[in-house]
Amino acid sequence: MTKFSDEKLAKVQEIIARYPDGKQKSALLPVLHLAQEEFGWLSSDTMDYVASLLSIEPIEVYEVATFYSMYNLQPVGRYTFEVCQTGPCMIKGSDDIISYIEQKLNIKPGQTTEDGMFTLKTVECLGACGYAPMMQMGKFYKEHLTKEKVDAIIDECRKTAAANN
Amino acid sequence: MVIHIDNKEYNIKSGKNLLEACLSVGLDLPYFCWHPAMGSVGACRQCAVKVYKDENDTKGRLVMSCMEGVKDGLYLSIEDKTAKEFREQVIEWLMTNHPHDCPVCDEGGACHLQDMTVMTGHDYRRFKYKKRTYTNQYLGPLIHHEMNRCIQCYRCVRYYRDYAGGDDLNVFAAHNHVYFGREKDGVLQSPFSGNLSEVCPTGVFTDKTLKEHYTRKWDLTMSPSVCNHCSVGCNTIAAERYGELRCILNRYNGDVNGYFLCDRGRFGYEFVNSENRIKRVIIRNRAGEASTEEELMQHLQPLVSMSKIIGIGSPRASLESNFALMQLVGKQNFYQGISEDEAHLNRVCIDVLQSGSVHSASLKEIEQADAVLVVGEDIWNTAPMMALAVRQAVVKTAGAEASQHVQIPVWLDSAIKELAQEDKGFLAVLNVSASPLDELATHAWHATPDDLSRAAFAIAAYLQPGKLQADNFSEELTNQAKAIGEALKQAKNPVIITGVSSYNDNVIKAAFDIAASLNTAGRKTGMACVMTECNSMGLALMDAPAFNHAMDSVRPNGHATAVILENDLYRHLTPNLVDNFLNKCDHIIVLDSLHNSTTEKASVLLPAATFAEGDGTLVNNEGRAQRFFQVIPNADTQVKESWQWLWKMQMLRSQKVNGHVLHPDELLQKMETDMPQFKGITSVSPGHDYTIHGERIPREPHRYSGRTAIQANKNVSEPKPFYDGDSPLSFTMEGFKGVPPSWAVPFFWAPGWNSVQSVAKYQDEPNGSLKGGNPGVRLLQDKKKENADLFFKDVPEQFVITKDKWLLLPKFHVLGSGELSGYTKALEVLSPELFAIISPKSAEALNVKEGDMLQLTDAGIAYGSLPVKVLDNMCDGVVFVNAGSRGTVGMNWGTRINLAKVN
Numbered sequence A: 001m002t003k004f005s006d007e008k009l010a011k012v013q014e015i016i017a018r019y020p021d022g023k024q025k026s027a028l029l030p031v032l033h034l035a036q037e038e039f040g041w042l043s044s045d046t047m048d049y050v051a052s053l054l055s056i057e058p059i060e061v062y063e064v065a066t067f068y069s070m071y072n073l074q075p076v077g078r079y080t081f082e083v084c085q086t087g088p089c090m091i092k093g094s095d096d097i098i099s100y101i102e103q104k105l106n107i108k109p110g111q112t113t114e115d116g117m118f119t120l121k122t123v124e125c126l127g128a129c130g131y132a133p134m135m136q137m138g139k140f141y142k143e144h145l146t147k148e149k150v151d152a153i154i155d156e157c158r159k160t161a162a163a164n165n
Numbered sequence B: 001m002v003i004h005i006d007n008k009e010y011n012i013k014s015g016k017n018l019l020e021a022c023l024s025v026g027l028d029l030p031y032f033c034w035h036p037a038m039g040s041v042g043a044c045r046q047c048a049v050k051v052y053k054d055e056n057d058t059k060g061r062l063v064m065s066c067m068e069g070v071k072d073g074l075y076l077s078i079e080d081k082t083a084k085e086f087r088e089q090v091i092e093w094l095m096t097n098h099p100h101d102c103p104v105c106d107e108g109g110a111c112h113l114q115d116m117t118v119m120t121g122h123d124y125r126r127f128k129y130k131k132r133t134y135t136n137q138y139l140g141p142l143i144h145h146e147m148n149r150c151i152q153c154y155r156c157v158r159y160y161r162d163y164a165g166g167d168d169l170n171v172f173a174a175h176n177h178v179y180f181g182r183e184k185d186g187v188l189q190s191p192f193s194g195n196l197s198e199v200c201p202t203g204v205f206t207d208k209t210l211k212e213h214y215t216r217k218w219d220l221t222m223s224p225s226v227c228n229h230c231s232v233g234c235n236t237i238a239a240e241r242y243g244e245l246r247c248i249l250n251r252y253n254g255d256v257n258g259y260f261l262c263d264r265g266r267f268g269y270e271f272v273n274s275e276n277r278i279k280r281v282i283i284r285n286r287a288g289e290a291s292t293e294e295e296l297m298q299h300l301q302p303l304v305s306m307s308k309i310i311g312i313g314s315p316r317a318s319l320e321s322n323f324a325l326m327q328l329v330g331k332q333n334f335y336q337g338i339s340e341d342e343a344h345l346n347r348v349c350i351d352v353l354q355s356g357s358v359h360s361a362s363l364k365e366i367e368q369a370d371a372v373l374v375v376g377e378d379i380w381n382t383a384p385m386m387a388l389a390v391r392q393a394v395v396k397t398a399g400a401e402a403s404q405h406v407q408i409p410v411w412l413d414s415a416i417k418e419l420a421q422e423d424k425g426f427l428a429v430l431n432v433s434a435s436p437l438d439e440l441a442t443h444a445w446h447a448t449p450d451d452l453s454r455a456a457f458a459i460a461a462y463l464q465p466g467k468l469q470a471d472n473f474s475e476e477l478t479n480q481a482k483a484i485g486e487a488l489k490q491a492k493n494p495v496i497i498t499g500v501s502s503y504n505d506n507v508i509k510a511a512f513d514i515a516a517s518l519n520t521a522g523r524k525t526g527m528a529c530v531m532t533e534c535n536s537m538g539l540a541l542m543d544a545p546a547f548n549h550a551m552d553s554v555r556p557n558g559h560a561t562a563v564i565l566e567n568d569l570y571r572h573l574t575p576n577l578v579d580n581f582l583n584k585c586d587h588i589i590v591l592d593s594l595h596n597s598t599t600e601k602a603s604v605l606l607p608a609a610t611f612a613e614g615d616g617t618l619v620n621n622e623g624r625a626q627r628f629f630q631v632i633p634n635a636d637t638q639v640k641e642s643w644q645w646l647w648k649m650q651m652l653r654s655q656k657v658n659g660h661v662l663h664p665d666e667l668l669q670k671m672e673t674d675m676p677q678f679k680g681i682t683s684v685s686p687g688h689d690y691t692i693h694g695e696r697i698p699r700e701p702h703r704y705s706g707r708t709a710i711q712a713n714k715n716v717s718e719p720k721p722f723y724d725g726d727s728p729l730s731f732t733m734e735g736f737k738g739v740p741p742s743w744a745v746p747f748f749w750a751p752g753w754n755s756v757q758s759v760a761k762y763q764d765e766p767n768g769s770l771k772g773g774n775p776g777v778r779l780l781q782d783k784k785k786e787n788a789d790l791f792f793k794d795v796p797e798q799f800v801i802t803k804d805k806w807l808l809l810p811k812f813h814v815l816g817s818g819e820l821s822g823y824t825k826a827l828e829v830l831s832p833e834l835f836a837i838i839s840p841k842s843a844e845a846l847n848v849k850e851g852d853m854l855q856l857t858d859a860g861i862a863y864g865s866l867p868v869k870v871l872d873n874m875c876d877g878v879v880f881v882n883a884g885s886r887g888t889v890g891m892n893w894g895t896r897i898n899l900a901k902v903n
Helices: A006-017 A024-039 A046-051 A060-067 A089-090 A094-105 A147-164 B018-024 B081-094 B112-120 B156-164 B193-199 B263-273 B293-304 B321-330 B341-356 B363-367 B383-407 B413-420 B436-440 B449-463 B475-490 B503-519 B536-541 B548-553 B575-584 B642-653 B664-674 B754-763 B824-830 B840-847
Strands: A079-084 A118-123 A133-138 A139-144 B003-006 B008-011 B048-052 B063-064 B075-077 B144-146 B168-173 B179-182 B205-207 B221-226 B235-241 B244-250 B310-311 B371-375 B427-431 B445-447 B494-499 B526-531 B561-565 B587-592 B604-607 B616-619 B624-628 B805-809 B837-838 B853-858 B861-870 B878-882 B897-901
Touching: A006 A024, A006 B503, A046 A060, A060 B168, A060 B341, A079 A094, A089 A094, A089 B003, A089 B321, A089 B445, A094 A118, B003 B427, B018 B427, B081 B112, B081 B824, B112 B754, B144 B193, B144 B221, B144 B445, B156 B193, B156 B383, B156 B413, B156 B616, B193 B244, B193 B263, B221 B624, B235 B263, B244 B263, B263 B824, B293 B561, B293 B587, B293 B604, B293 B642, B310 B321, B310 B548, B321 B536, B321 B561, B321 B616, B321 B642, B321 B664, B341 B503, B341 B526, B363 B494, B363 B526, B371 B383, B371 B449, B371 B475, B371 B503, B383 B413, B383 B427, B383 B436, B383 B494, B383 B561, B413 B642, B413 B897, B427 B436, B427 B449, B427 B475, B445 B475, B449 B475, B449 B503, B475 B503, B494 B840, B548 B575, B561 B642, B587 B642, B616 B664, B837 B840, B840 B861, B853 B878
Parallel strands: A079 A118, B003 B075, B310 B561, B371 B427, B371 B494, B427 B445, B494 B526, B561 B587, B587 B604, B805 B878, B837 B861
Antiparallel strands: A079 A133, A133 A139, B003 B008, B048 B063, B048 B075, B144 B205, B168 B179, B221 B235, B235 B244, B616 B624, B805 B897, B837 B878, B853 B861, B853 B897
């Protein structure tokens, strides 16, 4: 049974309090982000739980969560590579970067490595065209990507993960 | 105002958008997301046109025609090259994921997407990648789901959620994987879900009952018809193939149902094909069958020649049939086949609507009301389309008002919604129990009918201070009356809705007092009274005594024949009353279409036509007489319209050997002469010999296939088409090809417009009247009367709850209540079981819980026992019993009965 910690629940209440009475549905996006942070991805159970927190129908959570690509509706790896594939990045070789990652990690976009470490996604413009090709990894932008840079990023992720375990 | 479209001048009404303007002058312009009843959102980009600054501007700019209003002197082009290319490109994009499965799609041949694709000219697929596919959902027995066909116009959710107020259909995800459906598989909860099949421009949502016996639109024989399943009288198209009714489609009527039908109306048609139909004459207790008509007539001769012959009319039979019965038995021997109470309530409704002090409101007028009060009628369940109209009134009033202040046109749907937010028009619902309408209401209050009428009288007293002496209203009631009365006073077109299902005449009288008090200068007040059956109003207008009096007219030891017209008496009356009467009669002739408890008692049972096999006229609760036309030929069956049977019997009785062939228009003519209340009835539709330029109106589209071989399994020769002598419509493809008069539209079709969207070609303008005026004749004329006779003296005492006397009331169900529609399997599945429904407090007083059995007895009549169901949000002291559905019997509704727990 998914459930927020008391601390997170207080945060939920704080978010809800930002909106007028009866408009608690407005808190849906930030609460979903919170849920994703806490549980890693949004399962049906998690979404139902969020619906109950906001006193709305589950269908109202599903319609929102399925709309945004930032919400993960399937389990993802520890690190998510979201490679931009819009015009400028594509011209600067994002296709090569994507196929290099595919080959190196042996996954296709949308898939996760067997060890649960990496997920590869393709996304549209992240507003960093001046640093193309680029990708987003969690909260960080990785810019001017080359094959070597991708190698380094993957190595660093593995090291950090090993150190934290 | 004048606008220029492709260098031609057109006169256009102001306030329209460019798309409406183009369609209203008969031009073709493709669109998807726009719907006349739902306005514009500019989502699909399909209706692009070029607009020019002035006549010298050659460049112009591309605009979405549904999003721009008309301006005087405007120049626009539909045919412009850029605009055409743009529209073609939009379709090309929409079609990248469309499965192109037209041959196996139910929409094929009546598909807006097909029409629009052809209209734009897109014909070659350049997109070489895979199409996205979806998993479909189970949406219940009425609607079939096929998401792959979706082109993301969003009409379904805009209709289902915004227009009809449903909340279990939604849109998920984004981009090219948008999904319209439910949260998980399950039955669609809205009783208006069937309209999805007409709202969807392609085959995502289709009629599942049609799938059981599928026929393409072009192969259907179609007739203008009128819904049989409640008193609202929505206009429908009945469609036939191979002697079977295949589906019911909406028939636009700007004054009544507009573009939509409820699910009881759309799917309740299958009783016509039911195995329970009476298709042959049955003579009981006779040696040998009467196989020929001659033998039958010989058998009937002595029966109808008896000196005493009593006719029992029916609220669900046509005016023609009821009148033919009256002609056969004589006015003094004709009785309404309903209880004294119901007849009295219907009479009160007619009296108040005819008093001249109020206006009988059409559905369209209800939709446009700016304040609505519902008293004592559960319209969600007894007149669903009226509830949908009330919803529009409530939801759209705020938007319409707001739009005037900021000059945003009302058709700009999303802007108006944004502007109005959650503001709503005024709605007060005073009822015995809660219904989904309560969610929209400013005031919702539940009480017994006596207390409801007191509340309504209190409102009337507030509106006309001083009229009511010595009221003893509680403070709560006075305050509530003040709030509601004040809101109604502020309105310009308020509507007061009431009805007979509370079995309390004070409710109707009090509602009338409110309406009459509001009907002052500068305020147009409407009133609507919901009745029980499709022709309750027509029968009541005939002004005959109720069934109870039929009994008294048969003398003990006297001999009599009873002729019972299309009426299961056991549903309208208590069983002992019916048994008493039937036992007194020597012969019982019953005319009906389905076997029921009354037909079981018949000595002679004659197979009567349903609305699908016959012609006739029905009067709805507004007082609007509407004609329905035969769609199933009954050439080789014994089925006949009741009025035909009754005419034959009249010939027998008057010993005329060969009476002339009777046409329904003749009956109406006679009716108009005999009964002044039916003045104007003959203009409902012209005579049977009406033609347009010498041509009759075909019931079959010009692409109808298989005519020459349709009977080949029986006879290889081409059969002669069935000849319909009763109406100006023919059972052929040949005849008048233009737009027929509005009362005789058998189907909507126009060149290039095969889908139901072709209705625009039959209208003056989108959402407006049909060309030549909407069909139907209002029998209740508005007489101006200054001082209304009010009923204030009738304020009842407060209802006192006692433990041994419970008020018995019928509980109707939006899909389940309908004697005939109950024979549709899909609706039967969705209907509730029979229960004795009581409030939690009443359950406590009776010491019962859900599932226990309660014995119902009414002064000697044992109604048997029913399982208890406890319902929150209903008043105490009342026991509801499910009514109208299969298996229900007539009860003394509105009386107080005993309840006892069965151990």
